[in-house]
Amino acid sequence: MRVFKFGGASVKDAAGVENVVSVLQKVGHKNTLVVVSAMGKTTNALEVVIEQYRDKNPELSNSIKTLKDAHTGILTDLFKSEQHPIFAKISAIFDDLKTFLERNKSPKYDYIYDQVVSYGEIISTTILSEFLTLKGFDNDWLDARTLVKTNSTYRDAKVDWEATQQAISSTVNKQNLSITQGFIGADTNNFTTTLGREGSDYSAAIFAYCLNAESVSIWKDVDGVLNGDPRVFKNTKLLNQISYEEAIELAFYGASVIHPKTLQPLQQKEIPLYVKSFINPENVGTSVSKGQTLEPFIPCFIVKKNQVLISLSSLDFSFIVEENISEIFSLFHKYQVKVDLIQNTAISFSVCVNNKFGHLQDLIAELRAKFDVSFEENVSLYTIRHFDQAAAEGLEKDKTILLKQLGTETYQIVTKQ
């Protein structure tokens, strides 16, 4: 059986949903589990809803209404007749969301975030499943919260593999077409959890692993994995084959095509991952599998924007040794600051980090008790895998470089902006 993943961009409007159906028609729809993200920019819109709820912003109900209207517009395009039960179904889901917000007593932001943001996927899968039924494709709508079991680290939940394996094996009918949500799961109290932004690819890998799938296909609006984000880099080329190890490296350095955690479960069972175009589904796309490192073997460019460069030195010019380093790392862990690059000398230590949870100020305050700390926000981290001189020179042009690091395979610079 196969696992497919359709991201937000592929179901951003009625035409997108119709296209998913046509892809399934072309490539077959039996023995397939389809993992779907929230439609278009719904997750971002729900993040705004969550912030407005926290801030008691009077715009809150308008924002929910705008989101509901956008989905209702798609329903009208897809189902035409408002008599179709899907209208009442989606309306009831929005009522549920409002009821949650009215009744919630928890002050915990991350918990609230997951309970609310997950509606995006519940809604998108409900719409797709009903539309497939309308088009004559029998399918099972599965609630991922009953299948992907996690701990209670809201917004960054860790999978309980044993419980997940058990739930998936006993529920999913491999012969059928199943539709389920990416990104979401539930903890032991059955509260919704999420696997981190852009986590739907990872969900697809979790399902594939537990189902011993023959492959995972991620359907995208590009032809496959390119050697750089075409919105940032010029003259990008399609990669035909990438080994798991290389893909993990690329993801680690921030290549946004594949979620960092997605590949490990697939590699363990040697399940190939195909990245394919939902516009040209007959094209082969990119295969991430056991085999050649990279084909064609060319430099790959990655950028991470909005990073923070933190430099630490000891207050008394003493060396920064293992003991300090482990202390520094435990603070990064405590404040959920993700480290992307490390450079250290005897008395100083520089790291480029991601402040996606917004705990930077607290971290800096705690570090200042022990170290001399300086930091610069809004820096960019550029990485070239398999660099050559021409690639490095081209990248450095017109940039203010704050830090540079070279390895045998990897070249990295931190630049202003």
Ligand code: ASP
């Ligand atoms: N909808 C979620 C997000 O936008 C998950 C995903 O798309 O992978 O982050």
Ligand code: MG
């Ligand atoms: Mg999304």
